[in-house]
Amino acid sequence: MTTVSVDDAADQERKAPGRPRDAxxxxxxxxxxxxxxxxxxxxxxxxxxxxxxxxxxGKATIYRRWPNKEALLIDAVAAMKGPLPVPAGESVxxxxxxxxxxxxxxxxxxxxxxxxxxxxxxxKSPEMHRIYYGVIEPRRDVMRQVLRRGVENGELRAxxxxxxxxxxxxxxxxxQNMLRWSPHVADxxxxxxxxxxxxxxxxx
Amino acid sequence: MTTVSVDDAADQERKAPGRPRDAxxxxxxxxxxxxxxxxxxxxxxxxxxxxxxxxxxGKATIYRRWPNKEALLIDAVAAMKGPLPVPAGESVxxxxxxxxxxxxxxxxxxxxxxxxxxxxxxxKSPEMHRIYYGVIEPRRDVMRQVLRRGVENGELRAxxxxxxxxxxxxxxxxxQNMLRWSPHVADxxxxxxxxxxxxxxxxx
Amino acid sequence: MTTVSVDDAADQERKAPGRPRDAxxxxxxxxxxxxxxxxxxxxxxxxxxxxxxxxxxGKATIYRRWPNKEALLIDAVAAMKGPLPVPAGESVxxxxxxxxxxxxxxxxxxxxxxxxxxxxxxxKSPEMHRIYYGVIEPRRDVMRQVLRRGVENGELRAxxxxxxxxxxxxxxxxxQNMLRWSPHVADxxxxxxxxxxxxxxxxx
Amino acid sequence: MTTVSVDDAADQERKAPGRPRDAxxxxxxxxxxxxxxxxxxxxxxxxxxxxxxxxxxGKATIYRRWPNKEALLIDAVAAMKGPLPVPAGESVxxxxxxxxxxxxxxxxxxxxxxxxxxxxxxxKSPEMHRIYYGVIEPRRDVMRQVLRRGVENGELRAxxxxxxxxxxxxxxxxxQNMLRWSPHVADxxxxxxxxxxxxxxxxx
DNA sequence: TACTAAGCGAGACGGTACGTCGCGTCTTCTT
DNA sequence: AAGAAGACGCGACGTACCGTCTCGCTTAGTA
Numbered sequence: 001m002t003t004v005s006v007d008d009a010a011d012q013e014r015k016a017p018g019r020p021r022d023a024x025x026x027x028x029x030x031x032x033x034x035x036x037x038x039x040x041x042x043x044x045x046x047x048x049x050x051x052x053x054x055x056x057x058g059k060a061t062i063y064r065r066w067p068n069k070e071a072l073l074i075d076a077v078a079a080m081k082g083p084l085p086v087p088a089g090e091s092v093x094x095x096x097x098x099x100x101x102x103x104x105x106x107x108x109x110x111x112x113x114x115x116x117x118x119x120x121x122x123x124k125s126p127e128m129h130r131i132y133y134g135v136i137e138p139r140r141d142v143m144r145q146v147l148r149r150g151v152e153n154g155e156l157r158a159x160x161x162x163x164x165x166x167x168x169x170x171x172x173x174x175x176q177n178m179l180r181w182s183p184h185v186a187d188x189x190x191x192x193x194x195x196x197x198x199x200x201x202x203x204x
Numbered sequence: 205m206t207t208v209s210v211d212d213a214a215d216q217e218r219k220a221p222g223r224p225r226d227a228x229x230x231x232x233x234x235x236x237x238x239x240x241x242x243x244x245x246x247x248x249x250x251x252x253x254x255x256x257x258x259x260x261x262g263k264a265t266i267y268r269r270w271p272n273k274e275a276l277l278i279d280a281v282a283a284m285k286g287p288l289p290v291p292a293g294e295s296v297x298x299x300x301x302x303x304x305x306x307x308x309x310x311x312x313x314x315x316x317x318x319x320x321x322x323x324x325x326x327x328k329s330p331e332m333h334r335i336y337y338g339v340i341e342p343r344r345d346v347m348r349q350v351l352r353r354g355v356e357n358g359e360l361r362a363x364x365x366x367x368x369x370x371x372x373x374x375x376x377x378x379x380q381n382m383l384r385w386s387p388h389v390a391d392x393x394x395x396x397x398x399x400x401x402x403x404x405x406x407x408x
Numbered sequence: 409m410t411t412v413s414v415d416d417a418a419d420q421e422r423k424a425p426g427r428p429r430d431a432x433x434x435x436x437x438x439x440x441x442x443x444x445x446x447x448x449x450x451x452x453x454x455x456x457x458x459x460x461x462x463x464x465x466g467k468a469t470i471y472r473r474w475p476n477k478e479a480l481l482i483d484a485v486a487a488m489k490g491p492l493p494v495p496a497g498e499s500v501x502x503x504x505x506x507x508x509x510x511x512x513x514x515x516x517x518x519x520x521x522x523x524x525x526x527x528x529x530x531x532k533s534p535e536m537h538r539i540y541y542g543v544i545e546p547r548r549d550v551m552r553q554v555l556r557r558g559v560e561n562g563e564l565r566a567x568x569x570x571x572x573x574x575x576x577x578x579x580x581x582x583x584q585n586m587l588r589w590s591p592h593v594a595d596x597x598x599x600x601x602x603x604x605x606x607x608x609x610x611x612x
Numbered sequence: 613m614t615t616v617s618v619d620d621a622a623d624q625e626r627k628a629p630g631r632p633r634d635a636x637x638x639x640x641x642x643x644x645x646x647x648x649x650x651x652x653x654x655x656x657x658x659x660x661x662x663x664x665x666x667x668x669x670g671k672a673t674i675y676r677r678w679p680n681k682e683a684l685l686i687d688a689v690a691a692m693k694g695p696l697p698v699p700a701g702e703s704v705x706x707x708x709x710x711x712x713x714x715x716x717x718x719x720x721x722x723x724x725x726x727x728x729x730x731x732x733x734x735x736k737s738p739e740m741h742r743i744y745y746g747v748i749e750p751r752r753d754v755m756r757q758v759l760r761r762g763v764e765n766g767e768l769r770a771x772x773x774x775x776x777x778x779x780x781x782x783x784x785x786x787x788q789n790m791l792r793w794s795p796h797v798a799d800x801x802x803x804x805x806x807x808x809x810x811x812x813x814x815x816x
Numbered sequence: 817t818a819c820t821a822a823g824c825g826a827g828a829c830g831g832t833a834c835g836t837c838g839c840g841t842c843t844t845c846t847t
Numbered sequence: 848a849a850g851a852a853g854a855c856g857c858g859a860c861g862t863a864c865c866g867t868c869t870c871g872c873t874t875a876g877t878a
Contacts, residue, residue: 015844015845016844016852016853017844017845017846017851017852017853018843018844018845018851018852018853018854019842019843019844019845019852019853019854019855020843020844020845020853020854021853021854021855022843022854022855025854025855042324042325042327042328043324044248044324045324047832047833047834048833048834048835049832049833049834050833052856056856057855057856058855058856058857058858059834059835059836059856059857060835060836060837060854060855060856060857061854061855061856063835063836064854064855068835112327113323113324113327115383116320116323116324116327117323117324119316119317119320119321119323119382119383120245120246120247120248120249120317120320120321121246122382122383122384123246123316123317123320123382124245124246129384136385140385150406154408155408156406156407156408157406157407157408158408160406161389161397161401163386163388163389164376164386164389164397164398164401165401165406166385166386167376167379167380167385167386167389167398168372168375168376168398168401168402170379170385171372171375171376171377171378171379171380171385172368172371172372172375172376173375174375174378174379174383175371175374175375175378175379176371176375178323178326178327179319179323179326179378180326180333181340181344181370181371181374181375182367182368182370182371184367185365185367185368185371193365193368194368194371194372197365197368197369197372198372198405198406199405199406199407200405200407201402201403201404201405201406201407202354202360202361202364202369202402202403202405203360203361203403203404203405204358204359204360204361204362219876220821220822220876221820221821221822221875221876221877222820222821222822222823222874222875222876223821223822223823223824223873223874223875223876224822224823224874224875224876225822225823225824226823226824226874229823229824251863251864251865252864252865252866253863253864253865254864256825260825261824261825262823262824262825262826262827263825263826263827263865263866263867264823264824264825264826264866264867264868265823265824265825267866267867268823268824272866273865423870423871424826424827424870425825425826425827425870425871425872426825426826426827426828426869426870426871427826427827427828427829427868427869427870428827428828428869428870429827429828429829430828430829430869433828433829450732450733450735450736451732452656452732453732455858455859455860456859456860456861457858457859457860458859460830464830465829465830466829466830466831466832467830467831467860467861467862468828468829468830468831468861468862468863469828469829469830471861471862472828472829476861520735521731521732521735523791524728524731524732524735525731525732527724527725527728527729527731527790527791528654528655528656528657528725528728528729529654530790530791531654531724531725531728531790532654537792544793548793569797569805569809571794571796571797572784572794572797572805572806572809573809574793574794575784575787575788575793575794575797575806576780576783576784576806576809576810578787578793579780579783579784579785579786579787579788579793580776580779580780580783580784581783582783582786582787582791583779583782583783583786583787584779584783586731586735587727587731587734587786588734588741589748589752589778589779589782589783590775590776590778590779592775593773593775593776593779601773601776602776602779602780605773605776605777605780605813605814606780606813607813608812608813608814609809609810609811609812609813609814610809610812610813629848630848630849631847631848631849631850632848632849633848633849633850634849634850637849637850659837659838659839660838660839660840661837661838661839662838664851668851669850669851670849670850670851670852670853671839671840671841671851671852671853672840672841672842672849672850672851672852673849673850673851675840675841676849676850680840681839
C-alpha cells in the first residue's frame with residue numbers, strides 16, 4: 001500500500017482524525033485484482049470499475065488508496081509473491097536454481113504479465129519506479145546474499161561482478177517469461193541449464 | 205505492415221480494382237507513430253486517434269492497414285530498428301559486443317518502452333506473437349550466426365547451447381533497458397562487461 | 409436544437425464534411441426526455457445517462473448536440489408545446505381565456521416543472537436566456553396581438569400598457585402553476601376569473 | 613429550522629441527555645449558505661459539502677438539523693427576507709406599492725434564484741411545500757390584511773376576490789424577477805404601475 | 817467517355833472506462 | 848449526546864478513445 005510513507009506516518013504516531021480506513025476494503029480490493037488477473041486476460045484490460053464491482057466497493061475507495069492503476073498493480077504483485085524465498089544454504093548452485101525456478105512457478109504465471117504492464121509507467125515515473133523497487137529489491141537481495149556467500153567461500157571466483165551476475169540470471173528468465181524469445185529452450189530444466197551456463201562460461 | 209499476407213496477395217499478382225492504396229499514407233502513419241513515441245511518454249497512452257490526426261489521415265485508413273494498435277506498434281518497431289546489423293566477422297567477442305551495444309543506442313531509447321507495451325498482447329494472442337517474431341527473429345539470427353561461427357572455429361566451447369547463450373546476452377540487456385534493475389551496473393562498458401562475463405563464467 | 413445557428417449555417421449552404429448527424433437520434437433523445445419527464449419525477453433528477461439509455465444512444469451523441477442539460481430541456485419544452493395556439497378572433501376576452509387556459513392543460517402539466525428547473529440557468533447565463541426567449545416569445549406574441557387588436561377596436565382602453573397587461577395575465581398563471589401560492593383559488597374557472605379581473609381594469 | 617417539530621419538543625420541556633446542540637452552529641450554517649449564494653452563482657450548484665466546509669462544521673451537524681438541502685434553503689430564504697414588512701396603514705395603494713417594491717430589493721436579488729431552485733421539490737413533496745408555506749404565508753398575510761382593509765373601508769370594491777388579487781400582484785412580480793419575460797417593462801416604477809393597473813380594475 | 821469499385825479525409829455512431837464530485841450514512845475520537 | 852473529521856457505497860458527471868459506419872470526393876482500371 002505504498003507502505004513506506006505509511007510507516008513514516010506510523011513513526012510519528014499521529015492519530016489521524018475522522019473515521020479510519022476500513023482494512024477489509026484493502027484486502028477485498030487486492031483480492032479482486034488477483035482474481036481478475038487470474039480469471040481474466042491481460043493486465044491492462046483490467047479496469048478500476050471491474051475491480052470495484054468485484055470487491056463490492058466504491059471507485060472512490062480505490063482512488064483514496066492508490067493514485068492510479070499501476071500503483072494498485074504493484075501492491076497486488078507484492079501480495080501475489082508471498083513470503084521471501086529462503087535458500088537452503090548448502091550449495092550456491094542449488095540455491096540459485098531454486099531461486100530461478102521460483103520465478104517460473106504456476107503461481108508466478110501472471111507475475112510476468114503484470115510486471116510487463118507496469119513497465120511503461122516505471123520508465124515514465126521515477127516515483128513509480130521507487131515503489132516498485134521497494135517491492136522487488138528484497139527478493140533480489142536474497143540472490144545477492146547467495147552470490148556473495150559463494151564469492152567468500154570460494155564456490156565462485158573472487159573477482160565476480162555480483163550485480164552483473166544477478167542480471168545474467170534474472171534477465172534471461174524475465175525475457176523468456178515475458179517474450180518467449182527462444183521457443184527452442186526447454187521449460188523444464190531451464191533453471192538448471194541457465195545457472196550452469198552462467199557458472200561455467202562459454203569459453204572452451 | 206503485416207507483410208506476409210500482403211506479399212502473398214502480391215504473389216498472386218491480382219490487379220485489385222478500384223483506387224489503389226496511397227503508399228504515402230503508410231509512411232505518414234508510421235512516422236506519426238514514431239514522432240508521438242519520441243515526443244510523448246508511454247506507448248500505451250498512444251491513441252489511434254492521435255496518430256491519425258498527426259499523420260493527417262482518417263482513422264479508417266489506419267484500420268484498413270493494421271488490425272489493431274499492437275500490430276501498428278510492431279511495424280513501428282521494425283521501422284525504428286532500421287537495417288540489420290552486419291558483424292565484422294573477425295572476433296566473436298567483438299561482434300557480440302557490437303550487437304549488444306547496438307541494442308542500447310539513443311535511437312533505441314524508446315524501443316524498450318514500446319516493446320514493453322506490446323508484451324501483454326504478445327502473451328495473449330499467438331497471432332500477435334507470430335508477427336512480432338517475424339520482425340525480431342532476423343536480428344536474433346545475426347547473433348545466432350556469430351555464436352555458431354564461434355563454436356565452429358573454436359572460439360567458443362563445442363557443446364555450447366547457442367539458444368541459451370543468446371538469451372544470456374539479450375535477456376540482461378532487455379532487463380536493464382526496461383526495468384533498470386541494477387543501477388550499480390555502469391551504462392558505459394555494459395556491453396563489454398556482459399559479453400566477457402558470458403564468455404568467462406562465474407566459476408573460479 | 410439551438411436552431412438559430414443551424415439556420416444560419418443553412419443560409420451559407422455549406423456542406424459539412426464527414427458523416428452527417430443522424431436525425432433519428434435527435435428525435436429519439438427528445439422523445440426520451442419527454443417520456444422520462446412524464447413518467448418520472450422532477451426535472452433536475454433527470455440524468456443525461458438515463459436519457460441516453462432510454463433513447464438507445466451514446467452519451468456523446470447527446471453532448472455533441474447540446475452543451476448541457478438545460479439546453480436539452482429547453483428544446484424538449486419547445487417540442488412539448490406543439491403548434492402555436494390560434495385565437496378565434498371574435499372576442500378579445502374569449503381569446504385571452506383560451507390562451508390562459510391553454511397554459512394549464514394536462515399536456516402542459518410538466519411545462520411548469522421544466523420551466524422552473526430552467527430558471528437558475530436562465531438567470532445565470534444570458535445565452536441560455538436568449539435561447540429560451542426564442543422559444544417562448546412567439547407564444548407571447550400571440551397574446552400581444554390579441555391585446556393590440558383589443559386596443560385598436562375599442563374593446564380595451566386606448567392607453568393600455570400592453571406589456572404590463574401580458575405580465576398580469578401570465579405572471580399569476582405561472583405563479584399558481586409553479587408555487588400554488590393560493591390554494592383557495594379554484595382551478596376550474598381560473599382563466600375566466602383572471603381575465604375578467606384584468607379586463608375590469610383594462611376596459612375603456 | 614423546520615421549527616414546528618422542534619418547538620413541540622421544547623414544549624414538552626424534556627431535558628435532553630448528553631451535550632446540547634451548539635446554537636452557533638445553526639447561525640454559522642445559515643450564514644454560510646447565504647454567503648455561498650451571494651458569492652456563487654446558481655443555488656442548485658450549492659452543495660452541502662461546501663456549506664459544511666464554509667461554516668467550519670461537520671456534514672452530520674447539518675443533517676442533524678435539516679432533512680435535506682431544500683429544507684435548509686427554505687430556512688435560508690426565511691433568514692434572507694428578514695422581519696415582516698409593516699404597512700403604514702394610510703393609503704391602500706401606497707401600502708401595496710411598498711410591499712411590491714420590497715420584493716424587488718437588492719437584498720432580494722438572490723431570492724428569485726433560490727425560490728426557483730426549490731420549485732421542483734415543492735411540486736413533488738407536499739411536506740416540502742408545507743414548510744415553504746409556513747415561511748411565505750405570514751408575508752402574504754400582510755398583503756391580505758391590506759386588501760381586506762381596503763374592501764372594508766371602501767377603497768376597494770366590495771366584491772373583490774382577495775386571493776386572486778394577491779396573485780395578480782405577486783405573480784407578475786415573481787415572473788418579472790425570475791424570468792424577465794418583459795424587458796420592455798421598466799424596473800423603476802414597476803411597483804406603482806402594477807398596483808395602479810390592478811387597482812383600476814379593483815376600484816369600486 | 818462513362819462506369820465501377822475501391823481509397824480517402826472527415827466525423828458521427830453506440831459503447832466502455834476514466835477520474836472527480838457530491839450525496840446521505842457510518843464510524844472514529846474529542847468535548 | 849453532540850461535534851469535527853472523514854471514510855464508505857453509490858451514482859452521475861463530462862471527456863477521451865475505441866472500432867465501426869456513413870458521407871462526398873478522388874483516383875484508378877474497365878467498358
